[in-house]
Amino acid sequence: MKPEDLKDLREMQSELLAVESSFWQPRCVSRTFWSCEEPFVFTMQAWIDLDAIQSPFLLGELPPPEEAIWHFQEAFAAFGHWQTTPDACDPEELILLGRKMIAAISEGFSMRVKLSPPEGRQSAAGENGLGDWLPIMACLKSQLMFSLAEIEALPVGKAFALLAAHRCNEGWSVSSETYAMRDIPEEEG
Numbered sequence: 001m002k003p004e005d006l007k008d009l010r011e012m013q014s015e016l017l018a019v020e021s022s023f024w025q026p027r028c029v030s031r032t033f034w035s036c037e038e039p040f041v042f043t044m045q046a047w048i049d050l051d052a053i054q055s056p057f058l059l060g061e062l063p064p065p066e067e068a069i070w071h072f073q074e075a076f077a078a079f080g081h082w083q084t085t086p087d088a089c090d091p092e093e094l095i096l097l098g099r100k101m102i103a104a105i106s107e108g109f110s111m112r113v114k115l116s117p118p119e120g121r122q123s124a125a126g127e128n129g130l131g132d133w134l135p136i137m138a139c140l141k142s143q144l145m146f147s148l149a150e151i152e153a154l155p156v157g158k159a160f161a162l163l164a165a166h167r168c169n170e171g172w173s174v175s176s177e178t179y180a181m182r183d184i185p186e187e188e189g
Contacts, residue, residue, distance in 0.1 A: 026178075026179035026180045026182060026183050029111075029161055029179050032107075032111055032155070032157040032158055032161050033158060033161070038104065039100055040079045040081075040100055040101050040103075040104040041079065041080075041104065041155055042079075042104040042105050042107070042108040042155060042156045042157070043152065043153055043154060043155055043156065044133060044136070044137065044151055044152055044153075044154050044155075044156060044159055045078075045152040045153065046078040046079055046080075046156075047108075047133050047156055048133060048152075049074070049077070049078035050074075050075065050078050050105075051131075051133065053071070053074050055071055055074065055075055055078075056071065057071070057075050057098065057101050057102055057105060058105060060102050060105070060106060061102075062095065062098045062099075062102075063098075068086065068094070069086045069087075072086040072089075072094060072097075072098065073085065073086055075098075075101055076097075079101060079104075084097070105156075107157060108155060108156030108157040108160070109156065109157075109160075110157070111156070111157040111158075111160035111161050111164075111179075112160045113160070113164050113174050113176050113177070113178070113179070114174070114175045114176035115164060115167050115168070115172045115173065115174060115175060116172060116173050116174075116175040117171075117172055118170070118171035118172060118173075121171075136159055136160075136163060137151050139163055139166075140154070140159060140162070140163070143166060144162060144163075144166060161179075164179075
């Protein structure tokens, strides 16, 4: 190991300790629960609606030109932008709005963390044919006592964060990158 590698390792260890012992919530959690008004809020109902039409926005893609008008109309409706129509937008504006919707979706999904159950307990997750959003809704309803209306209005990122915190309170452990680890700046290079 070279001296500069050892120095980098010590710096990384220092950053890890600072993040783990920080007084502040991890930034991604604070952003997820921040009260700022966003133009597109990716709620559980928006996820359901976009999933129902198999929207390319959920895959981080703009729709193909031949289906663009219909997909944009449906996506604007899913996000509650009933007054926005593709016909009222020029192509550049439509692409910009499409990218904003994709960014909102990506931000919501970024709050997903992989969790492992406590020792001796099996996880029911996996390929069970239920899809992704239904088990999340069931857990929010049965374990966190949300009403169906509250679940539908809940932003996806908040749903993932609340489930992760609830499961960790029940003894589950994070088996992927934690929210706190996301606060460590990535090396540019």
